[in-house]
Amino acid sequence: MGQKVGLIGCGVMGSALMSGIIHNNKVLPEDVIVWDISAKKLEETRDRLKVKAAANNAEVLNFARTIFLAVKPQDLYAVLEDIKNEIEDRHLLVSAAAGIGISEISRIVGSEKKVIRLMPNTPCLIGSGMIAISPGPGIEVKELDYIEELLKPLGKSVVLDEKFMDAVTGLSGSGPAYVFMFIEALADGGVKAGLPRDTALLLACQTVLGAAGMVLKTGEHPSVLKDRVTSPGGTTIAGIYALEKKSFKGTVIKAVEAAVKRSKELGREREDKGWKRKPEDI
Numbered sequence: 001m002g003q004k005v006g007l008i009g010c011g012v013m014g015s016a017l018m019s020g021i022i023h024n025n026k027v028l029p030e031d032v033i034v035w036d037i038s039a040k041k042l043e044e045t046r047d048r049l050k051v052k053a054a055a056n057n058a059e060v061l062n063f064a065r066t067i068f069l070a071v072k073p074q075d076l077y078a079v080l081e082d083i084k085n086e087i088e089d090r091h092l093l094v095s096a097a098a099g100i101g102i103s104e105i106s107r108i109v110g111s112e113k114k115v116i117r118l119m120p121n122t123p124c125l126i127g128s129g130m131i132a133i134s135p136g137p138g139i140e141v142k143e144l145d146y147i148e149e150l151l152k153p154l155g156k157s158v159v160l161d162e163k164f165m166d167a168v169t170g171l172s173g174s175g176p177a178y179v180f181m182f183i184e185a186l187a188d189g190g191v192k193a194g195l196p197r198d199t200a201l202l203l204a205c206q207t208v209l210g211a212a213g214m215v216l217k218t219g220e221h222p223s224v225l226k227d228r229v230t231s232p233g234g235t236t237i238a239g240i241y242a243l244e245k246k247s248f249k250g251t252v253i254k255a256v257e258a259a260v261k262r263s264k265e266l267g268r269e270r271e272d273k274g275w276k277r278k279p280e281d282i
């Protein structure tokens with residue numbers, strides 16, 4: 001399915017997405033067109049990726065079949081209004097905008113148009129991301145497979161019903177921030193125990209990376225792996241006891257729960273206020 005690909009919004013996520021796709025030869029640079037309202041970002045992306053730069057949204061749709069939408073959620077309304085009359089049956093819209101549902105996109109562009117929704121996270125910037133993919137109505141398996149293949153260089157992906165997107169946001173979307181805090185805390189613990197700061201940070205990072213890798217590679221439940229390194233009366237159980245006295249697991253569960261709740265609230269707020277506003281009011 002060699003296709004031409006377009007990107008609207010060359011910011012942090014859009015650039016990461018297109019860099020990964022091009023640098024891993026999923027699409028040739030000459031088959032990619034990008035557009036951004038900011039001339040500086042447009043030129044920088046064009047020069048760095050050696051792709052075509054469009055003069056407007058319409059040119060992206062004219063050239064490409066698969067269009068990644070990577071503008072901020074509050075800017076998506078204006079983009080959709082601008083492109084809705086240019087969208088043909090051959091087009092596949094792939095939106096990365098957090099909190100904007102497929103039905104909201106379809107309401108503007110038309111329910112017969114093909115839409116896929118993504119929820120990526122920041123480690124996509126280094127090819128170690130997690131992306132949830134939700135297909136809209138009418139998306140064929142081969143189209144979904146094509147998008148999964150394109151996104152492979154950015155990390156792992158999972159196809160999920162859109163009803164799970166708030167849960168995904170609370171876990172893998174917000175999750176990197178929780179893990180950054182955990183890494184910082186581990187390193188602080190090492191510094192408290194006398195380690196130099198840079199050594200402590202390296203130890204903390206590699207420990208988190210290695211532990212995550214073990215869960216993924218062995219397929220064992222984390223509790224089984226934990227039990228294996230917890231000798232009776234040893235150091236690890238002393239550390240685990242200190243964590244559990246402060247409800248470590250309960251606190252992390254509550255963090256995910258709070259983020260999911262906030263994601264739902266933001267979605268409702270956007271529908272009530274922002275999303276229903278006309279483009280000129282945004």
Ligand SMILES: NC(=O)c1ccc[n+]([C@@H]2O[C@H](COP(=O)([O-])OP(=O)(O)OC[C@H]3O[C@@H](n4cnc5c(N)ncnc54)[C@H](OP(=O)(O)O)[C@@H]3O)[C@@H](O)[C@H]2O)c1
Pocket residue numbers: 008009010011012013014035036037038041069070071072073075078079096097098099119120121122173
């Ligand atoms: N960054 C992440 O880690 C992450 C994670 C998950 C999901 N996402 C989603 O990815 C999307 C992009 O996020 P981001 O962090 O990459 O944002 P960003 O860095 O601000 O990039 C968005 C780009 O779109 C441009 N833009 C605004 N209005 C436009 C228009 N009408 N036509 C064309 N371009 C326009 C912006 O230009 P100006 O700067 O001039 O406005 C900016 O260059 C968002 O919807 C976000 O929810 C991001």
